Amino acid sequence: MMLEQQQWLGFEINQRKLALPLSAVASAFYSVLLKTPAKPFGLEVHEGVPVFLLSPAELFGVELKTLENESEPSSWVIVLKSNEDADIGFRVQKTIGPFHAVINLENQIHYLDQVLDVVSLLENTHD
Numbered sequence: 141m142m143l144e145q146q147q148w149l150g151f152e153i154n155q156r157k158l159a160l161p162l163s164a165v166a167s168a169f170y171s172v173l174l175k176t177p178a179k180p181f182g183l184e185v186h187e188g189v190p191v192f193l194l195s196p197a198e199l200f201g202v203e204l205k206t207l208e209n210e211s212e213p214s215s216w217v218i219v220l221k222s223n224e225d226a227d228i229g230f231r232v233q234k235t236i237g238p239f240h241a242v243i244n245l246e247n248q249i250h251y252l253d254q255v256l257d258v259v260s261l262l263e264n265t266h267d
Contacts (some may be wrong), residue, residue, distance in 0.1 A: 142232065144242070145167060145240045145241060145242050146160070146161055146162075146163075146240070146241070146242070146243070146246060146250055147162035147163070147237075147238050147240055148160065148162055148237055148238060148239055148240075148241055148251070148258075149161075149165050149168065149218065149235065149236070149237050149238045150232040150236030150237050150239070150249070150251060150256045151216070151233075151235050152232060152233050152236070153196060153214070153231075153232050153233060156257070157236070157254055157255065157256040157257065158200075158256055158258070158259050159236075159237075159241075159249050159251075159256040159257070159258050159259070160197075160218075160258075160259060162180070162185050162237075162238045163210070164221055164261065165218060165219070165220060165221065166219045166221045166222070166227065167218075167219045168216060168217065168218045168219070168235055169186055169216070169219075170186055170214060170215055170216055170217075171177055171186070171216070171231075176179040181188075181193050181194060181195055181231075184229070185219055186219070187207075188206060188218065189218055189227055190226065190227065191217060191227040191228070191229045192226055192228050192229070193215065193217065193230055193231060194228060194230055195230070196230055196259075198262075199220070199228070199230055199262065200261065200262065201262050202259055207243040214231035214232055214233055215231075215233070216231065216232045216233070216234065216235050217229045217231055217232075218235070219231055219232070220261070236251065236254065236256070237251070239251050245257055
């Protein structure tokens with residue numbers, strides 16, 4: 141049985157490497173946080189469009205511990221495709237890709253020398 145490659149967008153949050161199908165992503169952009177301490181959730185405006193930033197736990201059900209001495213700020217925003225009236229996104233430290241890969245039985249993707257865990261959006265992320 142031949143497994144089909146898909147396109148993925150990888151990202152890193154607090155040194156954890158994760159991936160989403162590229163089909164779930166509307167856009168990604170760089171946004172420097174000016175406040176200290178930075179608040180990664182709230183509202184961001186990109187090209188005149190408001191993007192509501194949620195935590196990964198709210199979107200994927202994945203708990204990502206916040207590092208007290210975070211070496212890198214969460215400067216990238218990934219905006220998810222949505223049928224809702226508002227754009228929903230989340231902050232990450234780094235983006236990886238987009239790239240083609242095959243998901244394995246452990247729900248992981250191997251890309252170059254990296255292993256990324258695949259995450260899925262929760263059903264009720266827009267309620």
